[in-house]
Amino acid sequence: MNPRPILLRGGRVIDPSQGIDDVRDVLLAEGAVVGIGREIAPPEGTEVLDVSGFVVAPGFIDLHVHLREPGGEHKETIATGARAAAAGGFAAVCAMPNTDPPIDDPASVGFVAAEGARVGAARVYPVGAVSVGLEGKRLTEIGEMVDAGAVAITDDGRPVWDAGLMRLALEYAQTFDIPVASHCEELALSRGGSMNEGIVSARLGLVGIPNAAEDVMIARDLMLAELTGGRLHVQHVSTRRGVEMIRAAKERGIAVTAEATPHHFTLTDEAVDQYRTDAKMNPPLRSAEDRDAVRQGVADGTLDVIATDHAPHHYDEKEQAFDEAPFGIVGLETAIGLTVTQLVETGVIDLRRMVERMSCAPARAFNLPGGTLRVGAPADVTVFDPAEEWVVDPNRFLSKSRNTPFAGWKLRGRAVYTIVGGRIIWKGRG
Amino acid sequence: MSVANPYLGKDLIGLEPLTAEQIRAILDTAEPFKEISERPIKKVPVLRGKTIVNLFFEPSTRTRISFEFAEKRLSADTVNVASAGSSVQKGETLVDTARNLEAMRIDMVVIRHSASGAAQFLADRIASNVINAGDGRHEHPTQALLDMLTIRDHFGRIEGVKVCIVGDILHSRVARSNIWGLKKLGAEVAVCGPRTLLPPGIHEFGVHVFRRVEEAIEWADVLNVLRLQLERMQAGFIPSLREYNRIFGITRERVERAPRDLLILHPGPMNRGVEIDSDVADGPHSVILNQVTNGVAVRMAVLYLLAGGAPEKAEAAKQGGGSE
Numbered sequence: 001m002n003p004r005p006i007l008l009r010g011g012r013v014i015d016p017s018q019g020i021d022d023v024r025d026v027l028l029a030e031g032a033v034v035g036i037g038r039e040i041a042p043p044e045g046t047e048v049l050d051v052s053g054f055v056v057a058p059g060f061i062d063l064h065v066h067l068r069e070p071g072g073e074h075k076e077t078i079a080t081g082a083r084a085a086a087a088g089g090f091a092a093v094c095a096m097p098n099t100d101p102p103i104d105d106p107a108s109v110g111f112v113a114a115e116g117a118r119v120g121a122a123r124v125y126p127v128g129a130v131s132v133g134l135e136g137k138r139l140t141e142i143g144e145m146v147d148a149g150a151v152a153i154t155d156d157g158r159p160v161w162d163a164g165l166m167r168l169a170l171e172y173a174q175t176f177d178i179p180v181a182s183h184c185e186e187l188a189l190s191r192g193g194s195m196n197e198g199i200v201s202a203r204l205g206l207v208g209i210p211n212a213a214e215d216v217m218i219a220r221d222l223m224l225a226e227l228t229g230g231r232l233h234v235q236h237v238s239t240r241r242g243v244e245m246i247r248a249a250k251e252r253g254i255a256v257t258a259e260a261t262p263h264h265f266t267l268t269d270e271a272v273d274q275y276r277t278d279a280k281m282n283p284p285l286r287s288a289e290d291r292d293a294v295r296q297g298v299a300d301g302t303l304d305v306i307a308t309d310h311a312p313h314h315y316d317e318k319e320q321a322f323d324e325a326p327f328g329i330v331g332l333e334t335a336i337g338l339t340v341t342q343l344v345e346t347g348v349i350d351l352r353r354m355v356e357r358m359s360c361a362p363a364r365a366f367n368l369p370g371g372t373l374r375v376g377a378p379a380d381v382t383v384f385d386p387a388e389e390w391v392v393d394p395n396r397f398l399s400k401s402r403n404t405p406f407a408g409w410k411l412r413g414r415a416v417y418t419i420v421g422g423r424i425i426w427k428g429r430g
Numbered sequence: 431m432s433v434a435n436p437y438l439g440k441d442l443i444g445l446e447p448l449t450a451e452q453i454r455a456i457l458d459t460a461e462p463f464k465e466i467s468e469r470p471i472k473k474v475p476v477l478r479g480k481t482i483v484n485l486f487f488e489p490s491t492r493t494r495i496s497f498e499f500a501e502k503r504l505s506a507d508t509v510n511v512a513s514a515g516s517s518v519q520k521g522e523t524l525v526d527t528a529r530n531l532e533a534m535r536i537d538m539v540v541i542r543h544s545a546s547g548a549a550q551f552l553a554d555r556i557a558s559n560v561i562n563a564g565d566g567r568h569e570h571p572t573q574a575l576l577d578m579l580t581i582r583d584h585f586g587r588i589e590g591v592k593v594c595i596v597g598d599i600l601h602s603r604v605a606r607s608n609i610w611g612l613k614k615l616g617a618e619v620a621v622c623g624p625r626t627l628l629p630p631g632i633h634e635f636g637v638h639v640f641r642r643v644e645e646a647i648e649w650a651d652v653l654n655v656l657r658l659q660l661e662r663m664q665a666g667f668i669p670s671l672r673e674y675n676r677i678f679g680i681t682r683e684r685v686e687r688a689p690r691d692l693l694i695l696h697p698g699p700m701n702r703g704v705e706i707d708s709d710v711a712d713g714p715h716s717v718i719l720n721q722v723t724n725g726v727a728v729r730m731a732v733l734y735l736l737a738g739g740a741p742e743k744a745e746a747a748k749q750g751g752g753s754e
Contacts, residue, residue: 201631203606205569206547208630275546321545321551
């Protein structure tokens with residue numbers, strides 16, 4: 001806990017949870033928000049930060065990161081990942097369970113939570129596996145994992161291929177009121193594929209993954225969510241039809257939330273040209289039509305949440321022929337810049353919606369503390385400068401990995417302070 | 431060490447990035463080199479002192495031998511590395527293999543690899559000239575060049591000739607290179623095969639697509655018949671080889687029903703009785719062995735040009751001048 005209270009003075013406070021978008025002061029003390037208003041007089045001993053010109057928002061939350069520990073510490077650790085998150089303006093991240101061994105029992109959930117707390121950077125919320133060993137055969141001890149700190153379940157990295165098991169997960173998870181997060185991929189349609197199926201894959205001679213591989217699984221999971229009444233969270237939506245089906249499901253009142261990643265709302269499969277393995281991820285970069293549909297989904301709230309799917313890989317692993325390189329890119333330290341540059345500056349969303357998609361909505365989707373600057377809420381705050389211009393230099397990432405297709409990109413928008421529990425865990429140029 | 435030459439650039443990765451002029455330069459340069467293989471002493475000093483590594487990560491007989499003859503007839507020093515028994519099989523990565531070759535100060539690498547993009551990958555990382563001898567499903571430029579040379583030998587031109595590539599287009603690097611090269615030189619190009627073996631998006635290549643081989647034969651001047659790999663049946667792309675032969679096989683009956691004299695090409699190795707019947711392969715329309723002969727000349731031309739030779743000097747170089 002910070003020894004001193006913090007007063008964030010003169011920033012543009014954007015807190016959609018309270019309908020605030022105005023110049024205010026925010027006072028943090030004892031790990032909580034204690035005041036929000038005009039010209040708050042700092043109590044004695046307060047650290048006063050002049051944040052005029054910056055946006056002060058409830059702490060950003062990334063629902064989808066791979067921290068690789070245990071088992072993949074050469075790519076990332078909980079410590080390096082949580083610090084990279086802080087540098088990217090995230091006060092909290094949800095760690096996917098596809099580690100080695102996977103996070104599929106209460107002890108391993110407890111390890112992730114404890115290591116996250118020990119590091120003391122961004123909060124680390126463990127997400128447990130749906131199935132033991134991520135094998136898709138039988139349910140994990142979901143209740144015990146929740147008691148140990150799991151905030152959701154998923155077999156991310158792969159789908160829960162057995163529809164019957166997915167049904168059980170959506171039913172059983174209701175006892176604990178947690179969502180089932182789904183990596184929607186019909187393996188029988190995607191097998192062997194390494195990029196989007198289309199003219200670019202045909203030209204490069206790479207095996208394609210058709211949109212239908214994602215769409216049929218989204219359709220299935222939406223039907224199972226409707227059948228069971230369970231809470232479904234669709235991860236990394238990349239297709240036009242996927243967005244449309246989720247929109248229609250929400251209109252029908254199905255309990256579904258969904259993610260968009262910065263890379264899917266920014267790039268298309270043209271980025272794979274020259275066999276760039278830093279543009280290889282799953283789901284793959286799609287067509288311009290799909291990318292535009294994802295943007296529209298973020299704009300109208302069909303895709304509630306912007307999440308990075310931060311997927312670090314070692315240099316050597318990406319330095320291979322395209323087929324052989326692993327899927328995934330890092331995203332924590334470019335998310336704000338890409339969102340401001342690609343969505344806010346282009347008029348797709350305004351800053352208020354950006355805060356909603358990166359803080360309020362993720363908190364609601366996974367029932368997490370935060371997502372608000374209400375008095376009494378945890379003192380998790382993201383202060384960012386939407387006007388700062390900077391050039392992406394992967395060598396300066398705090399993440400252990402550098403696998404990004406955005407190296408050299410000029411972006412606008414960057415975190416200035418990331419505050420967790422009243423403690424400054426990241427200070428940018430400030 | 432090699433440098434980019436003014437005619438082709440540093441490498442030959444595929445025909446897609448080349449201009450029509452560059453492709454024509456290779457074909458024109460191949461012409462004088464054809465004669466070398468007809469001499470009693472099949473050797474000229476064009477690449478004397480150059481070292482070339484033939485790096486074959488995938489089994490190949492015809493292409494490897496063709497390259498090797500081309501290199502030897504131009505007096506280069508060559509080393510063959512096959513994946514079996516080499517450090518590649520011991521888990522060495524492609525990038526390490528490349529760096530080690532580089533450290534031995536070689537001039538050129540001819541690479542065959544099962545991964546699409548492998549040739550580009552290598553070319554981006556070493557200063558030596560890289561020649562793609564087939565990468566995954568991507569490109570096999572020298573095969574397409576020898577196909578085009580064979581077509582040009584017969585028709586005296588490529589422009590306006592109607593070429594249909596028949597068979598497994600999806601998995602074929604030969605098909606892709608042929609489509610790019612032929613279209614750049616003004617041929618009309620079509621493909622024909624079961625829909626499961628055509629790449630999604632093939633219509634965007636600017637080719638005609640024939641569902642039935644009879645329609646293709648009705649239209650074409652040239653059929654380039656691709657090998658049907660037996661694994662494709664095991665993977666379920668086609669129900670059986672028997673049915674494939676029935677529906678898509680190039681049989682004598684079908685060829686005889688053609689409205690004009692068809693030219694039959696096949697990149698080999700053939701599955702006789704599957705994609706092509708023996709009486710067609712060995713018949714009067716077939717130029718399959720001409721392709722093999724032209725393969726050596728085309729590869730000589732590529733080696734000569736990448737080593738810095740000028741197309742107009744090929745005739746003189748071959749008389750004993752060496753390359754520049």
